Amino acid sequence: MKRKLLAAIAMLFxxxxxxxxxxxxxxxxxxLVIATGEMAEDLGLAYIKPVLDEMxxxxxxxxxxxxxxxxxxxxxxxxxxxxxxxxxxxIGNYNGVILTDADLVPGFTPAEWDMLHxxxxxxxVREAVLSGWPVTYADPKAPHSIYLDYGLAYSSSGYxxxxxxxxxxxxxxxxxxxxxRNNPLPxxxxxxxTRPRNDMKHLKDGSIPYVEPxxxxxxxxxxxxxxxxxxxxxxxxxxxxxxxxxxxxxxxMHSKVLAYEFVNWxxxxxxxxxxxxxxxxxxxxxxxxxxxxxxxLDKENGDTYRLTGADITNAVDKQAALRxxxxxxxxxxxxxxxxxxxxxxxxxxMPLAANLKDNLVAAIVSNKMxxxxxxxxxxxxxxxxxxxxxxxxxxxxxxxxxxxxxAEIVANQNVWAxxxxxxxxxxxxxxxxxxxxxxxxxxxxxxxxxxxDMFNLQADDIAFDAGGxxxxxxxxxxxxxxxxxAADTSQKAQNIEQYITQYEDGSKTDRLMLPRWPTxxxxxxxxxxxxxxxxxxxxxxxxxxxxxxxxxxxxxACSPRSYREILAIEADxxxxxxxxxxxxxxxxHQSNLAQYDKNGSTLQFDxxxxxxxxxxxxxxxxxxxxxxxKIGDYTAESLNARSAKxxxxxxxxxxxxxxxxNKAVPHLRVTGLSRGEVYGGQLIGNIxxxxxxxxxxxxxxxxx
Amino acid sequence: xxxxxxxxxxxxxxKPGRIPGISGxxxxxxxxxxxxxxxxxxGSAADLANTTAEKTDETTRKEQAEDQNRKKxxxxxxxxxxxxxxxxxxxxxxxxxxxxxTAKMLGEQGCDPKPVLDAAAYFEKQSEAF
Numbered sequence: 001m002k003r004k005l006l007a008a009i010a011m012l013f014x015x016x017x018x019x020x021x022x023x024x025x026x027x028x029x030x031x032l033v034i035a036t037g038e039m040a041e042d043l044g045l046a047y048i049k050p051v052l053d054e055m056x057x058x059x060x061x062x063x064x065x066x067x068x069x070x071x072x073x074x075x076x077x078x079x080x081x082x083x084x085x086x087x088x089x090x091i092g093n094y095n096g097v098i099l100t101d102a103d104l105v106p107g108f109t110p111a112e113w114d115m116l117h118x119x120x121x122x123x124x125v126r127e128a129v130l131s132g133w134p135v136t137y138a139d140p141k142a143p144h145s146i147y148l149d150y151g152l153a154y155s156s157s158g159y160x161x162x163x164x165x166x167x168x169x170x171x172x173x174x175x176x177x178x179x180x181r182n183n184p185l186p187x188x189x190x191x192x193x194t195r196p197r198n199d200m201k202h203l204k205d206g207s208i209p210y211v212e213p214x215x216x217x218x219x220x221x222x223x224x225x226x227x228x229x230x231x232x233x234x235x236x237x238x239x240x241x242x243x244x245x246x247x248x249x250x251x252x253m254h255s256k257v258l259a260y261e262f263v264n265w266x267x268x269x270x271x272x273x274x275x276x277x278x279x280x281x282x283x284x285x286x287x288x289x290x291x292x293x294x295x296x297l298d299k300e301n302g303d304t305y306r307l308t309g310a311d312i313t314n315a316v317d318k319q320a321a322l323r324x325x326x327x328x329x330x331x332x333x334x335x336x337x338x339x340x341x342x343x344x345x346x347x348x349x350m351p352l353a354a355n356l357k358d359n360l361v362a363a364i365v366s367n368k369m370x371x372x373x374x375x376x377x378x379x380x381x382x383x384x385x386x387x388x389x390x391x392x393x394x395x396x397x398x399x400x401x402x403x404x405x406x407a408e409i410v411a412n413q414n415v416w417a418x419x420x421x422x423x424x425x426x427x428x429x430x431x432x433x434x435x436x437x438x439x440x441x442x443x444x445x446x447x448x449x450x451x452x453d454m455f456n457l458q459a460d461d462i463a464f465d466a467g468g469x470x471x472x473x474x475x476x477x478x479x480x481x482x483x484x485x486a487a488d489t490s491q492k493a494q495n496i497e498q499y500i501t502q503y504e505d506g507s508k509t510d511r512l513m514l515p516r517w518p519t520x521x522x523x524x525x526x527x528x529x530x531x532x533x534x535x536x537x538x539x540x541x542x543x544x545x546x547x548x549x550x551x552x553x554x555x556x557a558c559s560p561r562s563y564r565e566i567l568a569i570e571a572d573x574x575x576x577x578x579x580x581x582x583x584x585x586x587x588x589h590q591s592n593l594a595q596y597d598k599n600g601s602t603l604q605f606d607x608x609x610x611x612x613x614x615x616x617x618x619x620x621x622x623x624x625x626x627x628x629x630k631i632g633d634y635t636a637e638s639l640n641a642r643s644a645k646x647x648x649x650x651x652x653x654x655x656x657x658x659x660x661x662n663k664a665v666p667h668l669r670v671t672g673l674s675r676g677e678v679y680g681g682q683l684i685g686n687i688x689x690x691x692x693x694x695x696x697x698x699x700x701x702x703x704x
Numbered sequence: 705x706x707x708x709x710x711x712x713x714x715x716x717x718x719k720p721g722r723i724p725g726i727s728g729x730x731x732x733x734x735x736x737x738x739x740x741x742x743x744x745x746x747g748s749a750a751d752l753a754n755t756t757a758e759k760t761d762e763t764t765r766k767e768q769a770e771d772q773n774r775k776k777x778x779x780x781x782x783x784x785x786x787x788x789x790x791x792x793x794x795x796x797x798x799x800x801x802x803x804x805x806t807a808k809m810l811g812e813q814g815c816d817p818k819p820v821l822d823a824a825a826y827f828e829k830q831s832e833a834f
Binding site: 036037039040041042043046101103105106132133135136137138140154157160162186188189190192247249250251252253554555556565568569572573576 | 771773774775777778779780781782783784785786787788789791792794795796798799802803805806809810812813819820822823826827
């Protein structure tokens with residue numbers, strides 16, 4: 001007995017001698033995504049990759065079909081040898097693991113599963129599973145021990161669930177804090193509904209999966225669960241997994257709702273990058289008139305609409321009502337993209353004089369603090385390339401030199417000063433050209449009435465990336481001090497935040513393209529019946545008349561739609577845009593702000609109300625409503641951060657994150673840093689990093 | 705080999721002829737409550753209850769109709785956006801292939817692969833729809 005005791009003491013001393021005095025207990029701030037194939041093959045990878053990219057989260061993809069997982073891939077010493085957390089200097093390569101599929105067959109072997117689970121246990125790293133069958137797999141070799149088990153039993157399959165949130169109290173400050181748990185989440189794709197087994201069956205490492213459902217079907221089946229792998233006698237789980245048995249894809253609304261948590265859960269809320277929800281509404285063409293759609297003729301018939309002073313005071317009231325009725329709207333403001341030629345006494349007479357006798361101009365000046373403004377050029381002139389030869393017929397007037405275009409930009413900056421509109425200096429860096437002209441070549445065809453033979457006037461356009469942009473516009477913008485140029489996401493190669501590098505503009509810096517979302521609230525409509533008629537003409541009747549199937553058209557309008565239906569479809573699309581986390585504004589036109597009934601209803605505020613209503617059914621996270629120049633600044637910051645190689649290590653013993661980059665990144669968003677901005681119950685730091693490593697205190701925000 | 709977990713289908717625990725998820729004793733209590741609510745109360749109180757019930761029914765119907773419309777919109781936009789995903793047919797095909805692999809694995813493990821084969825067939829169909 002004594003001998004045994006002495007041997008045990010000796011063994012204990014040996015263990016203490018071998019174990020380092022100070023193991024690092026550290027992981028790199030980087031996510032491992034294990035996929036079943038490339039983007040073209042893996043729906044899950046195609047779903048989560050844009051989310052990680054948009055948030056700015058560093059990640060590595062392991063294609064389980066073609067690559068083998070090794071221990072050294074997960075954690076390696078400075079000599080490149082596989083190492084364990086308890087060894088001094090051994091840092092885990094990932095602080096979170098995302099699997100695009102639950103079983104990763106046939107690419108992932110039982111040995112690879114063991115390796116992954118050992119890493120997760122050893123470095124206390126969590127795993128999130130995006131989709132798949134709730135498997136339990138036993139080793140084919142005797143003694144057939146279980147190597148993969150999510151603790152779930154299959155119950156049923158379905159394509160249509162109203163899922164209920166059932167988040168246990170212990171997780172209420174940690175996950176899905178930002179969803180509206182009072183409303184069901186509609187699941188519109190194939191899902192395997194399951195039941196937690198919560199039996200005593202254990203895996204080969206002795207751990208038992210204990211399941212806590214977060215999202216359930218009407219029959220109380222689990223669709224999304226946390227699995228905690230417990231060992232008898234231990235209060236803390238040895239491993240934690242978030243598993244979805246719902247099919248997820250980037251085009252599904254429920255997937256957009258769930259996306260953030262796969263990243264947030266896996267990384268324990270500490271990661272490089274961040275997400276914010278944005279919404280901005282740009283009302284173009286202020287001070288201009290817009291042609292109006294005539295429902296009786298199914299075309300514009302020469303009638304126009306220009307906002308009145310009463311429309312502006314009504315917009316002030318409606319904006320206040322919107323804020324009051326939507327808690328997530330905060331201090332939401334409309335942005336007016338204006339054309340100053342309509343706000344001066346005579347646009348051809350210099351110096352320009354503000355036309356304050358015009359009730360619209362007077363109302364805007366009186367209420368200017370309620371709105372924001374953007375330079376939309378002086379006359380809304382077309383900035384497209386000139387035709388070749390110069391005297392070829394063209395639907396629009398074109399400029400033949402950069403100076404004339406510059407004059408359009410600068411004259412509007414002068415009107416800004418004349419009207420004393422707010423934030424002029426900040427906005428001198430921003431430009432929205434008339435109809436986003438100058439970024440593609442329309443080849444002189446933009447008036448349907450002049451080309452009855454053309455079904456689609458855009459068919460002959462030369463896109464931005466095919467050399468269609470006008471270099472004269474880019475030169476003029478550069479000399480006028482414009483840094484940010486608006487683009488239309490519906491146009492080819494304009495749906496990307498990008499520096500315009502491929503065109504020579506004579507400047508050392510490049511303009512930054514800022515995409516904006518169009519909507520189906522058309523520029524030439526001021527009331528629901530006009531909108532309903534034009535919508536159904538464009539997406540239904542026009543196809544019927546041409547002998548084509550409208551169900552196969554872009555809007556898939558298989559029958560005419562009511563204003564209410566159109567609004568619902570548009571709001572749903574806008575919420576999806578918001579949940580993509582990008583900052584892109586939606587653009588409208590001044591006609592849409594006309595009061596169309598005695599209650600002061602407007603198409604613009606109908607849309608905003610519908611969007612916020614739909615958003616708040618799903619989320620309670622405050623919506624950021626940024627001025628366009630700030631959208632430009634933040635986009636520039638994000639692009640700079642994305643172009644840098646950023647290294648981060650989270651030392652869990654000291655609870656500090658050490659960050660550095662291969663170049664200066666003055667504004668890096670990091671989630672889970674102490675003293676950051678509180679958003680959705682988490683702290684989001686905006687820090688400056690460079691080649692010298694800097695340490696920051698970590699705060700996972702679990703008490704907020 | 706049978707891992708022992710895969711054949712525990714929760715829905716199969718319900719015996720034929722029963723409402724899933726409601727045990728015999730619970731069903732009895734439920735029916736008794738329904739009986740009580742159906743016949744208790746008379747006169748104006750009953751009328752009031754009926755009116756309230758009608759209103760509640762109307763509200764419920766309206767809410768259900770709104771939910772249905774909302775879901776239709778969701779499905780329409782899902783479908784529309786899926787049509788814009790040029791990679792989707794190949795992804796759906798790969799997913800179907802993956803589920804067939806899973807079904808094979810389940811078979812080897814002694815489990816019922818049918819729901820997974822159904823899922824494979826579903827995604828196979830989806831890949832051909834575009």
